[in-house]
Amino acid sequence: MYFAALLARTEDGWEASDTELDDVETLADLADLAREASVDDDTVLAFIEQEDAWFGVVRVDGEEDPRIYISDAAAAARSSYGEILLTDELLGRDPEEDLDRLVDLDGTEDGEPEGSADGEDPDEIVPPGPIGDSRILDDLGMTERQLRTLDGDALGVIAEALGCMDVLEAVR
Structure with a gap:
């Protein structure tokens, strides 16, 4: 609630x-x-x-x-x-870096962010x-x-x- x-x-x-x-x-x-x-x-x-x-x-x-x-x-x-x-600022993230990681925006494997072994994106983990x-x-x-x-x-x-x-x- x-x-x-x-x-x-x-x-x-x-x-x-x-x-x-x-x-x-x-x-x-x-x-x-x-x-x-x-x-x-x-x-x-x-x-x-x-x-x-x-x-x-x-x-x-x-x-x-x-x-x-x-x-x-x-x-x-x-x-x-x-x-x-x-916010990205509060979490110390740079949204420009996230954009730079995406090479292809068509959903192909080259454009997919790499995840950790458990499938989570390390940049999305919040302490x-x-x-x-x-x-x-x-x-x-x-x-x-x-x-x-x-x-x-x-x-x-x-x-x-x-x-x-x-x-x-x-x-x-």
Whole structure:
């Protein structure tokens, strides 16, 4: 089961809204959705959680590039919502290299990427554990160390540290 919410920081505190990710296909789509929830280009946090498996936080500050933290990259990679967050840049991949490996695009053997012994493409393997900007919430009240040690109701703990637990619970 998934949960997603947007928390927008305002002069009066935090405002939360439950959000549907059905129309979100890329990180850019998610960032645009977050910017729409923003008041005066203030900080917006997008929370995405798959119960007992992983959580992700995307921070959008005005027109800056989104910052991302994911608690377990390998678990998120098995999720359609997680795949939105696991960008080539975050994973340290160069999409140009992937294109260079494809010699023939007609589906012949020469154009097929080489796989490992178990049939997996080594470039598609995602490491287990946290990935991304673990200092994403430092200035909002949650340290890197606190974020990296979260389990259970991680989003609730984050919301409590940010002073917006009641607002988050209202949309849960």
